[in-house]
Amino acid sequence: MSLRSTDRQWGSVAKFFHWIMALAVLVNGVWGLLMTDMTPSMSKISVYAWHKSIGLTVLALFALRLVWRAFDRRPKDEPGPRWQQVAAHAVHGVLYLMIVALPLTGWWFNSLRGFPLQYFKLFNLPAIAGKNEELAHLAHEAHELLFWALLLVLVAHVGAALKHHVFDNDNVLRRMLPFGRPRN
């Protein structure tokens, strides 16, 4: 398996970005939904700090992924109905937007609340908005709703991948699996 993608399958760099970001977004999302119920404590502060750091990592990975995508080639669409190919690309586009919007709304919310933003206790990032408690409420709603919306879109994304793998028995999922090889 090469670093770069080929006509038939994704390269290891594209696979790395795909799976590490999938894991980070899901874990951080569930983590985020649970952490708001914690009673104020040092543990809560630490859990929030991790959530923010993981979110910022997702944002950084996304930027690197875009750069890589610009240089990498892309496997050709697997044979199938045109509408499915269009739908698949549309879903990918929406997922990309959500992956950026999730950390950015988090950052926005954090700024509106006037909280510090520290990356794994290494360095601090600036606020991207002035303190505003009313708007913070809205930003929090947006941040949380985005994750629920992402889960909905994921149903389509994962559902389609599994449908291709299980029922169509084609290479759509296989070419993105960590150790998968496309069949001829």
Place this chain on the structure above:
Amino acid sequence: MTRLALLLCALALPGLASAADYTVQSAGSTLAFHGNFQGSGFDGHFEKFDAAIAYDAAHLEASKFDVTVDLASARTGDNDRDTALPGSDFFDVAQFPKAHFVTTAFHRNGNTVTADGNLTLHGVTKPVSLTVDFKPTTAGATLDVKGALKRLEFGVGGGDYADTSVIADEVIVTAHLNLIAK
């Protein structure tokens, strides 16, 4: 007799040298602190405090600061923090409602005056030194002091909150007082 009385007064005066007493004008006077949380500094202040100030630059030995701070009046502009500070994890105002600072000695080093004193906070008394900048004005004076203390020496934010990688140990305390001569 008058001559004798004047003479006695003249002789007695230097020995009776007492620093001028001042009252703090609450308008424009602040008692503030600066801490660091998650790598980011934050400012707070105490809305309620009393300060008895006696100061004479020429007679530092007769000068004295005596300050009592209502710890429940700490405000930092953040609701969560302002709720946490009076609680049992930090100031524990239910047990220790006030902090008290009283000077023990003043020193002059060149143009800098330092006030040594004892701070009682959270049931612990430790020495704390302040730099003193005293400027006479027409009605009285302005007094600016600055000092640093380590919160953990006073047991403020113990247990899990003792983690200085999240909440810095050092807290800078400053005060700006508008003084009116008594």
